[in-house]
Amino acid sequence: MCGIIGVISRNEQSVVSDILGGLGCLSSRGYDGAGIVVQQGASFHLHKREGKLVNLLNSLDENITGVCGIAHNRWATHGGATDTNAHPHMSSDDSVVVVHNGILENYLSLKAALLRNGFHFQSDTDTEVIPNLIQQALEDGAKSLVKAVMDIIPLLEGEYAFLVMSKKYPEEIVAATYERPLILGVSKDKYVVGSSEIALVGLSDKVVELGDNEVVSINANSVSCYK
Ligand code: GLU
Secondary structure: OOEEEEEEEOOOOOOHHHHHHHHHHHOOOOOOEEEEEEEEOOEEEEEEEEOOHHHHHHHOOOOOOOOEEEEEEEOOOOOOOOOOOOOOEEOOOOOEEEEEEEEEOOHHHHHHHHHHOOOOOOOOOOOOHHHHHHHHHHHOOOOOHHHHHHHHHHHOOEEEEEEEEEOOEEEEEEEEEEOOOOEEEEOOOEEEEEOOHHHHOOOOOEEEEOOOOOEEEEEOOOEEEEO
16 A cells, blocks of 8 residues: 655754655555655755665665655556656656555546647656646646646546645645545644655644545645635
């Protein structure tokens, strides 16, 4: 079983060790790849590896820091267990990044339409359509990251929980869920969102499970929920 975690600092401290600790907690479940992306100003620092978490840890630059990040333990359903297929996945223009649990049943038709519109793909996963659809929604005029996510949700068939970050909307994580669990945690220092309470242990004082079909926008100051 795969797992996802996202953390936003509320006090400017780096979230990297919290995220890697959360991934470690999620590792008691089976997985075949792991990855993390953190935002530093206008840049994303993304690292991902097939196989066990230790492969990712060995590949990380020791100086990686950031106040906002998302990460994933992958259990491959579409595409083999390779570095390229591990999450996170970026949009064609590298502006949107996503981690995803679940299956998108209609990804082939979504991918075909995106290819016709000039988007390109690097992985064999179903997931990679999500960041590209969000990039497209933003280009089509969505006025916020959460609006772009809400615009694409009617297009998705299947089960999912996913987390998104965008260079255009720094230090924000948008979370969406349909028939897959996502738990939100809060402490005075950080907001955390993860696919299991196990990932939030020690990182949050209060937790709440998101409702099905819920979309949540999280930044350092607030959490906003949309249905
Ligand atoms: N379907 C996606 C993939 O194969 C996500 C799998 C998962 O839930 O880890 O990459």
